[in-house]
Amino acid sequence: MSAPVTSATSAPVLTVATREIPDPGDLIAALPHPEGALAWVRRGEGFVAWGEAARFEGEGAGRMLDADAWWSAVTASAQVTDAVGLPGSGLLALGAFGFDDHTTRPGGLVVPRVVVGRRNTPAGMRAWVTTITPDGAAHPGPDATDATDATDAVVEPLTHPRDVTWSEGSLTAAEWMRRVAGAITRIRDGEAHKVVLARDVWATSAEPLDVRVLAARFAQAYSTTWTFAVDGLVGATPELLVRRERGLVASRVLAGTIRRTGDDEADLAHAAALARSSKDLEEHEFAVASLAESLEPFVASANVPEVPSVLHLPNVMHLATDVTGVLQADGEGRFPSVLRVAAALHPTAAVGGTPRAVAVSLVSEIEGMDRGRYAGPVGWLGADGDGEFCIALRCGSIDREDARRIRLFAGCGIVAASDPRAELDETEAKLEPMRQALLG
Known part of the structure; x- marks a missing residue:
């Protein structure tokens, strides 16, 4: 109860x-x-x-x-x-x-x-x-x-997904690409620098979904990411919104993505191309600048690397920048909690866009769906205010009314140089972890 x-x-x-x-x-x-x-x-x-x-x-x-x-x-x-x-x-x-x-x-x-x-x-x-x-x-x-x-503790037997079927979400793939094209036009017209658009799809299993099975598959396949399960939301996110520990904070920006091929030599070449891509570097620069600006009121000092690295995951590679800082205490020597800092950082440019207020308004207008907790903060905090919050990516939300159904999400950053078909392909790559978790 x-x-x-x-x-x-x-x-x-x-x-x-x-x-x-x-x-x-x-x-x-x-x-x-x-x-x-x-x-x-x-x-x-x-x-x-x-x-x-x-x-x-x-x-x-x-x-x-x-x-x-x-x-x-x-x-x-x-x-x-x-x-x-x-x-x-x-x-x-x-x-x-x-x-x-x-x-x-x-x-x-x-x-x-x-x-x-x-x-x-x-x-x-x-x-x-x-x-x-x-x-x-x-x-x-x-x-x-x-x-x-x-x-x-008495452990109930696991229930594995069975006979999984797939269906469109709020928009068809074709309609979503048309929305992306419209966003590109508005960016080129100067309304925003970057807008992050997501799409959803549904999966249905013949058996009620067991969050333990999904979480275990995530943890095994994506051990370097944060596997989470909170109130029916389950996934494996690579993006740290903020960690607070003993007066220090850290955050990871991921923006700019390329799909892996499975060929190590080809993937090294793709990683090098990603690191030189003007479109992806522009998208990443917006995200890093936005995070650093939002973090500034909370820190006495910060370290913001000038050049991103390439983060290699089993299915994709991302441009990544790890930002760290020393928290600024208030007049009574207290640090802001990790949740308070997370509230100030969210939504980052990596999941909303820039300028933040304008981009989030465009997301609401263009995207055509309620994201729910997708791309929101997910994590934990302790009694001392320390803890970790990540961004809820590579995830799905189990339907409260029918535990056999789960809504999956993926998104990507749209800038002036974006191509709708390439952006759709990126969402397909980002949906792969959830599909693998469901299919086993």
Whole structure:
């Protein structure tokens, strides 16, 4: 049973206990059932969680800042015992927020009842279990890892996708290309420098979709990305919106993409061509400049590389720039939380365009769909304000009304030199991880 949705003025009182456990190995395999399964895993580290101790759902332009205020109230009243003291131990919440202010799926934060985590440290791999209990509620109990080993939870059998079929989303491929052509015309007319347009497709399985299966396939195939599962949104994103850890922040900009061929020699040549592409370099430069401008009020200093690198993923290659900074404390020596910084950075030029306000308005006008939480911030934050939020890319949203159906998304940056057919091909490449996860 889900905990009631709460507001910033009615934060729950939580009792939190974290203790060390033997290494459970594969984290996603520790999820006992698909209902309410939560995951944040990269390179085998991170955590999975289930159950619900509390939830915050917001809407409108202030949804993320309202969630941050609610989280501050939750952490102020929580009773926390943390014997581990690593990022992800102790009290935490996972969140996924809608892309724009008018979406019908604005998102919010979920505080789980049970968390199982593991992290590689200089002393070796360490693992833990956290139980989070609302005031007056029963302890999660033995089947929720009250045993010595967190993996003692009763695990329901996995349900694999079967007989998957595909259907068009909000627009046909041909109609979407016409929309891209219209956006190119408006960019050349000077309305914007860059507009990011996305498209959706639907997949339907003969069996209800098990988020554990999809997450496990993502984590295995794309270990260098962030595999996530939050409230029915599941994917593997390569793009870090912001990480906050001990007063430092980091963000990764991805803009400019080319599909991999599977031929190593050819892909090296394509990577070199991508690094020289004026169209892709222009798109990337807009995204980096926009992020640096949005980050500036929060940092005392920042490092913004002048030249991007090429990030190699199994299906595509991206131009990538990793931006880092030292947070600026306020007059009382407090740093802004990772969620507050994420609220200021979103939407980046990589998912909206530039200038930001004009581009997002054009997205709403041209794109022809409600993105929901696609391309919005997804991640986690701890009681100290540290955490990670990425951009929800390479993902799908399981239909709340029919768990056999999932809506998949992919987008690309449109600039004056864009070609509609090439942009459609780019979205097809970006849809490949979700298709692979569904087909196995």
